[in-house]
Ligand SMILES: Cc1cc2nc3c(=O)[nH]c(=O)nc-3n(C[C@H](O)[C@H](O)[C@H](O)COP(=O)(O)O)c2cc1C
């Protein structure tokens with residue numbers, strides 16, 4: 001790892017202030033996943049930045065997701081001679097070279113003209129999974145064609161018209177997706193003040209949710225309060241793909257899910273974009289892990305911004321984590337290269353944090369290495 005201050009990028013010149021403090025200017029190239037947000041914001045239309053960054057209600061949950069990681073501390077082990085750690089993980093839909101997946105996020109062409117194609121190529125380069133949103137602005141088949149090496153999973157909002165839901169499932173299968181990630185936290189769309197203030201309802205001319213094409217039209221995505229466990233059962237009969245439920249927050253639902261043939265759960269509050277004041281995702285994790293009792297892998301997303309966040313979630317029992325906004329910021333800041341850089345930063349941070357924790361792999365992490373601090 002390069003220490004800040006030992007290497008400078010072109011154009012940077014440290015100077016000494018009159019109090020003697022050595023100041024290094026903000027780098028021209030972002031050095032941390034968080035630094036990509038400012039670079040992205042500078043390039044995005046304000047209504048699109050607010051769509052990506054924002055959340056529901058007072059954004060209590062948006063803030064909580066990141067803040068909760070700050071309240072958890074890592075307690076490293078020493079002298080274990082663990083060597084250089086492995087970062088790969090085994091998941092229901094195959095292996096990934098790193099435990100950080102690309103969470104499904106909508107509308108990538110608002111961030112970059114190549115849209116989801118660029119994201120998929122970057123995920124392939126990182127050897128990780130991209131969960132393609134049902135609301136992608138490039139059809140899932142075209143995403144797969146643009147990045148043949150990528151491992152893709154398909155995120156689905158079950159549509160009340162089950163015949164059309166089946167069409168979507170077949171499209172995902174035909175594209176070679178290895179799992180279905182069924183989002184269950186959206187019986188209605190979250191109330192997002194930032195979107196309402198901008199009047200952001202529609203994609204610009206020439207952009208559409210390409211997976212929703214049906215003959216000559218593009219169907220609207222229906223978020224229906226009628227969706228129930230029965231639909232999960234129908235889906236289970238419809239496909240042999242592993243089904244992962246995304247957005248399970250209550251341990252009682254985690255237990256119920258085990259009776260419906262799911263291969264995994266993704267603990268998530270949708271990045272704070274659906275119901276506001278849901279607890280931080282990492283705070284929901286331990287109870288869900290306990291409820292599932294190892295029957296299926298439990299993944300999580302929400303607020304992961306550092307390699308140390310990844311270790312905390314995995315020590316608490318997550319099989320992997322996913323990142324939403326950091327990928328969007330990379331994409332908006334610098335297209336495919338930006339996403340590649342965000343994923344590479346996260347991978348190297350995970351590797352370094354594992355080394356500092358005395359771990360040979362993520363399997364050496366355990367809940368005893370995480371403490372709740374009072375900050
Ligand atoms: C701009 C944006 C669009 C999203 N679109 C979807 C989506 O289409 N389907 C879905 O299941 N989740 C969607 N999510 C939620 C993400 O999958 C994920 O749960 C969340 O972003 C994780 O939090 P993070 O952004 O703090 O990493 C979206 C999130 C954002 C920020």
Ligand SMILES: CCCCC(=O)C(=O)O
Pocket residue numbers: 106135221270273
């Ligand atoms: C209709 C697209 C929904 C995308 C989404 O899930 C989000 O913006 O959070």
